[in-house]
Amino acid sequence: MRVLFIEDDHVLGAAIRDHVLAAGHAVDWMQRLDDARLALASVPYELVLLDLNLPDGRGLDLLKQLRAAGNAVPVIITTAQDQVAIRIEGLNSGADDYLVKPFDLAEMGARIAAVARRYGGNPTPEITTAGVTIDLGRRIASIDGAHASLTAREWAVLERLLARRGGIVTKSEIADSLYAFGAEVASNAVEVYVSRLRKKLGRDFVQTIRGLGYQVKA
Template identity: 65%
Template sequence: MRVLLVEDDHVLGSAIHSHIEHQGHGVDWVKRLDDAEDACATQTYGLILLDLGLPDGRGLDFLKQLRARRDDTPVIITTAQDQIEVRIEGLNAGADDYLVKPFDLGELTARLSAVARRYSASSDPATQIGDVQVDLGRRQISSNGRDIILTSREWAVVDCLVRNRGAIVPKSVIEDSLYAFGAEIESNAVEVFVSRIRKKLGHDFVTTSRGLGYAVAAK
């Protein structure tokens, strides 16, 4: 899942960024609302982690504008303001969840997973692809009933492909799921991760359409 982190506190933002990335998600970190607008205009996100007090405005105004243009990207608000009125205003503006600073990073992981499950494309979060069962919300995968351990980057590739199952996913889109903006991308990174995934899940789990991209079966 690709996450947009909107947070102007450098220490907290750095900790959150590292934690989410370690969980296997791609993260774009911005410190201003205008940069958040630019990011949303050029990238599709699975979730936005939004601070309320930014140098160039209120996070709630950004959220309201997001919903006004019918953008239903899940949003979790993070703020030091724990007054009930602020929470109600955020939820009424279209937030999906609320975290009051300081919060435990383990709680953040749980909230991210809960929101991801709610927004799963399928009412059944577990997807069967051949002999492989994938539960994106719980980040669990098994092959022939045997649990498989994936690295964070392998998970990022599987997540991208399964969310777009049945369609050919261009290499550039998979690269976006692997790295945040500005990160150096090795030319053969996608091929390397696809090869590792095939070794763990079977060669037929990922198909290659030469010159177009990669795909997993619709079912």
């Protein structure tokens, strides 16, 4: 999943960025709203983590602009402001969730996963497809009761494919979910991760749609 993280606190920002990266997601960390707007104009993000107080304005103004423009990207607000009125304004402005600082990083990870499931069409954490049972909430994949051990990056690719079960996910979409701005991307990186999923979940789990991309059957 490609995440836009907007936060101007260097220490907290580094901790959150590293935690989201460790979960296998790509993270673009911006510390100003103008930089965030430029990123949003060029990348189809799957989630935004948004602080409310930035050096060049209010995060809520950016959120309102996104929703007014019809951009439905999931947004989780992260802020030290815990007043009820601020929370209500954030949710009424189109936020999907709200985390008050300081918060537990594991809880943040769980909320990110929950929002991603809702928008990906998998509101329940467990699904079965192509003979594989997958618990998205706990990140457990099993075949006939035997667990398959997946790395964070492999989970990121799997979740991207499952978000469009029955549809085609292009190679570039998978790459965008894995790598942030400036990251070096090997030409065969996506093929490598798809190959690993097939080895662990079955040869027919991921179908190659020649010239278009990849597909997990519904």
